[in-house]
Amino acid sequence: MSALAHVGGGTPGAPDDGPPQERGGRSWAPYLLLIPGTIWLLVFFVFPLLQLFTVSLQSGFPGFPGYYYRDVNFGNYLDAITEFAPHFGRSLLYAGLATFFAFVLAYPLAYAMAFKAGKWRNVMMICVIAPFFTSFILRTIAWRQILADNGPVAETLKFLHLLPGGRITETWVAVVAGLTYNFLPFMVLPIYASLERADPKVIEAGGDLYANGLTTFRKVTLPMSLPGVIAGTLLTFIPAAGDYVNAELLGSDRSTKMVGNVIESQFFRVLGGFPTAAALSFTLMAIILAMVFVYIRKFGTEELL
């Protein structure tokens, strides 16, 4: 399963003289293929986003919480951003840290799958995906108990005097650990997909050129897997930045809440919170899209789009 492979390579080039022929003579064919999926995305992705945008500009009726009227109230955005700035900061910071740790963990796994696993590749692949079937929630709850104050990890660290705060759960450490764990497969699969296409002989040649293994990695292996690394970091960072379940189950009530928690509670628990939640959602999406855009520009993989 070359899942999540954003890597474009492998398109065989033109015949040795002359450009490739244009495919698909009949001009209606692409549209027939395109229309069903596009309509689905337009109706259930673009249209809802537009609706959410109008909601984010609504104003509430004073004195009637939960009732709104159509408006162009950008004040919602100002209020949301000023009031919840720390949550945005935490979301981006935690997601960034989790992405980094996921990368460090994912790379050797993806590398071994691509070059060392031989015919056990598919089995290793399912080992990466199979925890999904136990359910993200069950596994996160399991971590909560494993990392709990009197759990094995905390007790060991306390014994070694490596736990100054005395606890892991209800701290940012637990939230970052949970995010790292939960989105790790999204880092592994694209890196694996791009490494799988790389020719191991090129790496061997690199090993001959550079005596040092680290140099080979930096100059040969890593650049070859760059499209996968970019896809993986995006697929980890984006859901991590919007997550609220890890902060909810592993974090504390106040100091580790992320934007996702605010959006969720504004939607479900705060009467009259709809416009704020919508404004927060849009701000989060805008921040993420801007970062993604800059990131892709910097590393120049148009294949992603």
Place this chain on the structure above:
Amino acid sequence: MTATASRPRTGGPTPPTRSSVAGPTPLARVKTWLGTHVSMIAALAVLVYLFVPVAYTFAFSFNDYRKSNIVWNSAAGPTLKHWKDPCGAPGVCDALVTSIQVGVIATVVATVLGTMLAFALVRHKFRGRAASNVLVFVPMATPEIVLGASLLTIFVQGFSRFGLKLGFWTIVIAHVMFCISFVVVTVKARLQSLDPRLEEAAQDLFAGPGATFWRVTFPLVLPGVVGAALLAFSLSFDDFIITNFVSGDATTFPKFVYVSYLRGIPAQANVIGFSMFVIAVLLVVAGQLIGNARKR
């Protein structure tokens, strides 16, 4: 795991002792072995890390306590009663069935729509191709919570007019939406690596457009489509955030676990969660073994 341990190595270092008549010293041998296997060792360590909570879930499926995932009831000892009666807790199997139904329907629809999109995007040049690529990419770059919130908005504001109430079908719609992009990306990768000359060869050997597609293109793209479908099902089965927004009274398995967390997760949830994991692994291992046997 430290950064050094996870550093992949290419080929083993040449031991300096190789030229000596006595052969490598035991220490050098250990070093060489570590050098060639370090990435595999690191990979297995990461896999173990991935399995830790799964193992926890497995262990606590034998727990005889109401809040089964929180406290181990050593007084009652390990019990097999939840394995004998996995549907014993109210709602747990209904939630599982809902998850599977949603997963299957969403997978089929998303795989068909996504595969068609991938073919259009890879195989055809047409007006609006760039825009279509962006349309496929942006849902992946949108946090789930935003997807969930926006879908909830239209479902409660507009779509209830058409008789579409929050529940099973709104979950399906949402899952299809976020799975399509992943299907497109997976199938696209497969299609792009397909040698266009194979289709030319088929045409050259008297296969018309239909025969070319069904006898050459489709069988060659099929592994990508199957992979995409498996991924879509995994994503759908494990989704909680979007589902939580659009599910109304319907309950999927992850939602069941989340909702019952505070008053205590029944141990049957652990039985089911662990069993699903095992089934997934066994299916793929079996597939692999059959594949290996066939190649021989």
Place this chain on the structure above:
Amino acid sequence: MALFSSGGAGFRAAKGDLNLESVTKQFANFTAVDDLSLTVPRGSFFALLGPSGCGKTTTLRMVAGLEQPTRGRILIGDTDLTGSRPYERPVNTVFQSYALFPHLTIRDNVSFGPRRRGDSDAGKAAEDALELVQMSSFATRKPAQLSGGQQQRVALARALVNRPEVLLLDEPLGALDLKLRRQMQVELKRIQTEVGLTFIHVTHDQEEAMTMADTVAVMNAGRIEQMGHPEELYDLPRTSFVANFVGQSNLGVGDVTGTDGDNLVVEVAGTTVRIPKARSAVHSGRITFGVRPEKVRISSDQPTGAGNDVKAQVVDVSFTGVATQFLVTVPSGSTWAVYEQNLDVQRNTLRPGDPVWLEWDSGHAFGVEVDEAAAAEAQVAS
């Protein structure tokens, strides 16, 4: 082997010579094939030879139906195939990368064509074709389990099994190593003689083209520069491109100063040489004089023959076993190559730096039009 069964819908059975009439293929910003007219006699082994980008593969693809010409017609016998799809033509291709179907066994690969045509004996036909290329024992394997040479044979069988009126070979030996390539060259020629089909072979390897083909057409920039029997092409190139692309040539640019009986008298960088009028494409003004390296004799003393000699200086000597190759500098400043067969027992004593005399029979010289680009290239190449 099964003969033509009735083709599927739209299939055009056709017999006869292959004719290309003023075929032009334009892509967005360049002309790949430019007003090409060509007749390939039925049953001949025809080679299209040229550097990459010369339009030879595009020509082949147009015959196969994988590209449509912008202008012009393609016919087999009297049947106009222009505009028909690849699966409607009695033409099959051996692709450069073989393009074997990786999901099908060798047998299913070979029987693919006959089955599409509704041949009830497709299995038998495939067996026969595999036997022809000596691959019968591999019938149940998958392409990935075969070596490059074996895949090449299967690709050939897969095309031959259909008994096409024209078989197209697109650089079929390009991926093979030298020894295997030689062996396959002989084999291809044997098979072509045995089945008697028209083979059109596209290659950039002049040796490959010359060993196998009855007729070679040298292509350059979308046009045919010269066409003929390999020996004829080698002996008498009509353009400086052909002189350089088919074998090696020692060339010099000069001016026609007069005639001497059946010869042109040409002045090249102060040296007077003669070219038979019949062997020159130009009869006045600027001209490129040429002579093949093996036609030139090298000696330390000035030859006593009448003209057609030039003083030179040895730059490099390399011994290749059957022959010795000298590189020498002639007065015009360009470097010539000279091949001497090692017929004598005594060893060559010439060393780099030695002054020498070059001599040749004027009947071996040829004259072509001056091509500034090619002349410059020749200088660099030799």
